Amino acid sequence: MHAFLKGGSGVTGSTGGEKKKAPPRVLPWIEKYRPKGVNDVCAQEEVVAMLKAVLIEGKELPNMLFYGPPGTGKTSTILAMARDMFGNLMKERVCELNASDERGIAVVREKVKNFAMTTANSQRADGKKCPNFKLIILDEADSMTKSAQEALRRTMEVYSKGTRFCLLCNYVSRIIDPITSRTAKFRFRLLPKEIQYNQIRHIKEVENVNISENAVEELISVAAGDMRRAVNFLQSLHRLHAEEITPDDVRDVAILCPDGKISEVVNSARSKSYDNLVSKVKGLLQDGYPACQFMEQLMDAIIADEGIEDGQKVNIINQIGKADHALTDGSDENVQMMAIVSVLQRELSR
Structure with a gap:
């Protein structure tokens, strides 16, 4: 232990008469x-x-x-x-x-x-x-x-x-x-996809980022017009996956809930098994998925589901809106997600 510390200090010291060079400044x-x-x-x-x-x-x-x-x-x-x-x-x-x-x-x-x-x-x-x-x-x-x-x-x-x-x-x-x-x-409007593509491709070439074309499309989709978000995700992905960046890697760094998990929650609400529904939601929280991301993806799934009546969609989305507002005021994620899935089950189990 002492030998390791001594050797370490010798490397960082000035025994060779040379000053240690400062590392180059790295900008985000x-x-x-x-x-x-x-x-x-x-x-x-x-x-x-x-x-x-x-x-x-x-x-x-x-x-x-x-x-x-x-x-x-x-x-x-x-x-x-x-x-x-x-x-x-x-x-x-x-x-x-x-x-x-x-x-x-x-x-x-x-x-x-x-x-x-x-x-x-x-x-x-x-x-x-x-x-x-x-x-x-x-x-x-x-x-x-x-x-x-x-x-x-x-x-x-x-x-x-x-x-x-x-x-x-x-x-x-x-x-x-x-x-x-x-x-x-x-x-200021959301940036068109073409402009985002051009900027991402420019950074990709300058920084030698190995990202597949499908992953670029997924990155633009996840960023949803937010250029800052897209660039930050790209830099994080480049550090984590130097060999090649795939669409799955993009979804992971964006902390998107898997589509299958959202479908499981909706199907559990239809099955009238509240205990099963609660376990699905708690599993999402334990896996680290943020409530705001879950709400956004659940709303998209509800809107796209043709098997749900318009009146039911309105009630579910209304509760998602209330939960989102409560979260901005510091409410507990678990409480708000339970409130959403309770309304979801009430509407889909009729």
Whole structure:
């Protein structure tokens, strides 16, 4: 034991007079392959057209509100815009905050207000014209409290001359009207499959990922339009399965419930054996499948099942919706899954 420790310390020491080289920095692929500028942004033509007009034609940049599903490029687009506008001054001119972590009124009064008060009078190193305003990016702004949003609205008014705001959110309905009326709203849509294919194939070639074409299709299907999710899954799969990535590997890393397991739950509900149904559900939980994933796949199976009447589907899906809402409020997964399968058995055993 002591000999092993001594030998280990000798390897890492400086006995040879050489300094140990620091390992190369490894970036997550989602950061490595972010768009470097507005021209690199895929899809979202409406937003890109407006941003190019600001950059090329020198039009005024309004306060903006980007909303849409996660993984559709909201953060990547505004950061690409900031790089094009500010160049080497980006760190001085851009303040990026995640409103879901810092969403109280104190953040608006301190961080946002203090940054908005600073002057912006530096020149870019490359000699290009630089706007005379700063940019504040508030990610996940729909997580901010109402009082914080009201304080933000006042800050946007007071410092409108030297500061622009870009709010990013998934649900525009959670942003108060006084803010939405003061911003140009842009909806980000789920990325088309062709664009996702192109990006995955590009990463596959650059990183030498050995993934079958069927697995690529499965990856796109599992990601459901979320590019960030697809890239993260691809990087995880590359680390776990260096030889070849198969569709089964994709389903495993996405923690998808096997279709056969979902069918067993539905068939158990039809058989009127509650004990058997409970054992199937508990087996899914013990195998590590998340309740939210089970609910999503069960809903898809219920919708696609032509043997279930429309009225029954409505009642089952209504209970799935209630369970999903309860889970976001911190409810127990087992309790909510039991509530779903109880309604499922009641409807299918009639």
